[in-house]
Structure formats: structure tokens, C-alpha cells
Amino acid sequence: MRPDLSRALATAGHLLLLGLLLASVGHAQDAFVPASTNVGGAEYPRVSEDGRVQFRLEAPEATAVRANYWSGPKEDMERDAEGVWTVTAPAVAPGLHYYTFIVDGVEFADPSSRSFYGGSRYVSAVEVPEPGVDYYAVRDVPHGQVREVWYDSDVTGSWRHAFVYVPPGYDADLDTRYPVLYLQHGGGEDETGWVRQGNVNFILDNLIEAGEAEPMLVVMASGYARRADAADEPPPANRWEGLQRMFSVFEDDVTQELIPFVDETFRTIPDREHRAMAGLSMGGMQTFHTTLNHLDLFSYIGGFSGAAIPGGANGLDLATAYGGVFADPDAFADRVNLLWIGIGTDEPEGMYAGVNGVHTALAEAGIDHVYYESPGTDHEWQTWRRSLHDFAPRLFR
Template structure:
């Protein structure tokens, strides 16, 4: 009897909490503007997508003195007599965008949104739809692979760690071995980034179905480590080659990453030419000046490696691919300076630029462009 009473009491408390939540679907949505964001939690009516790729936010916070939305740019919300705060953004680029609520100066995740680890905290997200007919980043009626979570003990880090592994369609029913792309996230993110925000599995399923990319395994590791090079070479690669059917040679290994992951790609890929035949650097580049994180600027040692073995790099790297999110990308200047040094040395590379800044829409596009070049 006590258990039944406790259960009913908990149900009552939970129901009361749900009814108290703002912006739940308690009214006919046909009376509301636009449509709810696909990343809203169940039953949350706001944020809403409006024509012109704008977003309307509405937050109920009757005791707040000031409410803002931070989408890279901060928007001030206006309060109505019911204690609801609202605003409409400018037009946003298609794809995924982090955002935060700022309530009386404190940044928090929006309880109406799914949460994503970015900017070194749990953030909210909105997805701006791509134009009609652009299905590259949407689930399609094609064979699907899957993403597997694998845990391993790292002697390098002396701790348990985790990686996300994309296996292409048909992996479990085939006997073939596959090439591998090791794909790194950016600063303030972790191994979930490429899976959740990047839609790696959707991108690859669509590319493979169209015959544009070779079926491959993609390994998304946690780059938050003090020794990424050894973590990758001594822990991650051996684990993958022991536990998955992969082709264990340099011609069938690629390494790529965005932002911080791009620098990790450079720092681990350049000294280890015997491991990788493909390198991809998205929205990144070595610091042009001493880094703000201390330790000075040690990138000259990598330029010296490239200079001393220029012919080896130009011959053995089948792709040295660099992408940037236009001049608004915060890594743009560092990247331009780095490529000028490559030109002076005589290092061959391919450069791709797309507008969008330092954002996930740019990195999704980068993966979509880079993956078809691999393992041909």
C-alpha cells in the first residue's frame, strides 16, 4: 500500500512540474507562427522557425530582470504582462547552431531544447532547415550504418575513455575489411560532437548510397587529453584494429578534425607520415603568433619537418585538404598564414572555402566534401 501511495504521489508531483513548464503544447499550434524547432524537447512549442530562416524565442521568466539569447550574437528579449520574454532573430544559415539563455547575466541551457555538449558546457541547439531538395544532411530512405559507443582503458591517460565509431551499412553481414577515418571534434566539445551536431552517420549513409564515398569506418575520439598523439597512436588505433575489421596500413587511414581537432591533426599527422595517407584540417591552422594558452609557439618544428622531407609529404599524402568557413571564420587569418608558409616550402594541399564562419554548418559541409576524396 505504501508503495502504491508513493507511486501516486510521485506521479502527482511530476504532472504538476510538467504543467508548470513554460511553452508546452497547451494550445492549438495552428494559432502560432511558423513551426517548432526539430530540436525542441517533446511538447515544447518554442523556439519556432519563421520564414526567412529566423527563430522566434519565448521564455516565461516572470521574476527575471533581463533575458537574452546568445547565438554568437546576443539578442535582448522583451517582456510582456504575463512574464513572457520574446524576440525574433535575424536570418541564420542552414544547419545546427548552439545557443544559450542569459538570465540576469547567467548563461544556461534552454529547458525547451535538447542539450549538446559545446563551449565546454551543455548548450541548447536549433536546426535551420536546408533548402528543399538538399537532402545531404537529412535522413533518407537509404541503407543505414550505425554509431557504436566503445569504452576502453587508456594507459596514456590512466583512465577509462570513450569513443564513438560509425560502421557503414552492411558491416555486420559482410566479411570485408574497411578503411578508417579518425575524426576529431573542436575545443569545448567531445567525442559526441561529430555524431550529434555533425550528423556524421547521416552524411556518410547518403554519400555511400550515391556511390560518392567508399564505405569506411569513422572513429570519433575524445580529444580532451594532454597527449593526443600518443592517445591516438598507442591507444585508439590499436583498439580499433583489434576490435573492428579494418585495413591496418597508412593507405587506408585518414586523420581529420575541426578547429582544435584540426591542430591535433596537424600535430599528430605531420610527424607520423607512416600512419596516415590523408589529412583534413577544417577551420583551423597553426597559431601565427605565440598561443594565448602559454608554452610559446612551437609550430616551427613542424614547418622544419615539412621543409626537410618536402618530397615525401608531397608524394605520400594523397590528400592534404584544408577548409575554412570564409573570412568570418575565427581561424581564417591563422590558416591563411599557414598556407603561405606551405606555399613557400612547396607543400601541396587543396583548399576549400564555404561561407558560415566557425560553425557546424561549415564542418558538416567540410566532411561532405572531404569524405569522397578518401581511399580511392
């Protein structure tokens, strides 16, 4: 082969390789799209299908900026000549992830992100899509509505706030009555969580349209409660005693105030066979406390990353817990249509061990229940979305 022809072919090969590399880089850049959780028109954060997120912040006078996933990596950001800080964070599990920016040691929400109530304050969050999964997305199906209500509680001596999901067609057929799921948020979050972070309305819309779940009402109330005469009580000795007090007040508010209000205001089927309760984390513990003390009111029970059985050396004395409801497995099965417990496989060791321990104790005692593990997720909303997606189709069948 002539030297000039050989050089020409080599040059052409190099140019082709360079073109392929540039195309690959361009495709990788194009793979990042604005997150669905951004405020209107904001280009950042940007997310990729493999779970990476590009963060950006204009802070020309800052000297150090970090992107701070609450339950994930903390990444130092790089500054350009214009004072714009950027970083591409490593891949995280799909779902909604809380984050903030730490600017010169001070934590800030991202002005480009919508705010969500978590950690007892409003913070930023980025939605990382799960490829091929749309059960919690807005789809072309009939949609229910989320309504905001207030009810006057003698238990707390205050007006209380809640959201109520009504299924598609609720206003079209005024003769139809519906079962009710009472669904609770976790500690540090509030009654907005299941709608704004959990997408409960879209999950139910999609399940109902597919015929996989019964049309139902979903009531989401504030899990924080203080008794009307609490000022006369001595302060709790420790955090656990404080939680137990709050759980007791919440139990009374749900059973004495909220349920009667919902049954009077909405077209419910007001009996235990058509009433369920579930919750995540703290809300799961509240669910166990409320339902197992009131099996006259509930027959479906769910704990998402949260379940508590008090007493015994390991906190699992099934013979005496909740008045001995677990002492007779056959009697329990006759009274409870569903006991459901779930946890994420990557949750903190203590949380995973606690929920898994409840499951193990129930199984050894012969208590019929469903145990679910969300693969690859932490103490986070993707665990609880998946939990609801498994739990809701089992109700009222």
C-alpha cells in the same frame, strides 16, 4: 460613373487589399515551424526558411530576459501580461547555433531545447535549415550505426571513451574490411559532437548510398588527455604550453592505444593507405600534430578551421616543421595521398588569417593540397559539416 457605384468599387478594392495583407501576414506566421532540435512536442524555438528564429520563455517573475546567440545577435525579449517572454531574432546563417537565455543577468539553457556539449558545458542549440540542402539530413537510404566503446589506455592510466560509426552492411558481410577515418572534435566540445551536432553518420550514409564516398569506419575519441604520471610534472608556464602537453599525450594515446584497439576490435584494413585523420579547430591542430609526426600510420590528413605549423617568425617554417616533412614537395606527395585545409569565410579574423596563411605557405612551397572555404559561415558546425562533405569523398579512392 455613379457615386454609389464608385464608392462600392473603392470599398471592394480596399477589402481585397486588406485580405491580401492579412493573407501575407498569416503566411509569414505559418512560415515559422518548430526547430528540429526542440525537445519532444515543444513549439519553440520556431525557425523560418530565411534564418529567423522565434524564441519563447515562461519567466513571470523575471524583470529582463535576453536571447543570447553565442556567435550572433543578443536580443532583448518582450514580456506579455502572463509573464511569457518572446522575440524574433534576425536571420542567421543556416546550421546549428548555440544559444542561451540571460534572465536577470544569469545565463540559462532553454528547457524547450535539447542540450549539446559546447563551450565545456551543456547548452541549448537551434537548427536553422539550409533551403534545398539535405546532405546531413536523415534520408531514405541504408543507415550505418554509431557504437560506443571504451578502451583501457596505459598512456593516460585510465579508461577512454569513443564513438565508432560503422557503415551500412557492416554486420551483413563479415568478410569485408574497411578503411578508417579518425575524426576529432574541437576545444570545449567532446567526442559526442560529430554525431550530435555534426550529423556525421547521416553525411556518410548519404555519400555512401550515392556512390560518392567509400564505405568506411569513423572513430571519434575524446581529444582531452592527461599522462598517467602527470601529477609529477610541473604546471605549464602558459596556456600554449599546456595545449602542447595535451597534444603530445593525445598523440601517444591515438598511436599507441586507440589505433591498436580499433584494429583489434573492428574489421579494419590496418595500414597507412587506408587510414585518415581530420579534426575541427583544436582537433585540426591535433590532427596535424599526430599525423605529420606519424606518416608511417596515416596518408590522408584534414584540418577543418584548424591547422598549425610551428616555427619561424610567422609560425610557418616549412623547412623544419614536423621533422622537415614539407622540405621536399615531391617526397611529401609520394607519402601523403591528401592534405586538406578548410575555413569559413566569416570566421574570426585571426582564425581565418591563420588557416589561410598555412594554405598560402603550402602553395608557395609547392606542397600539393586542397584548400576549401565555406561561404558565409563562422567558426560553427555548418562550416565543419560542409568541410566533411567535401573531405570524405576524397578518401581511399
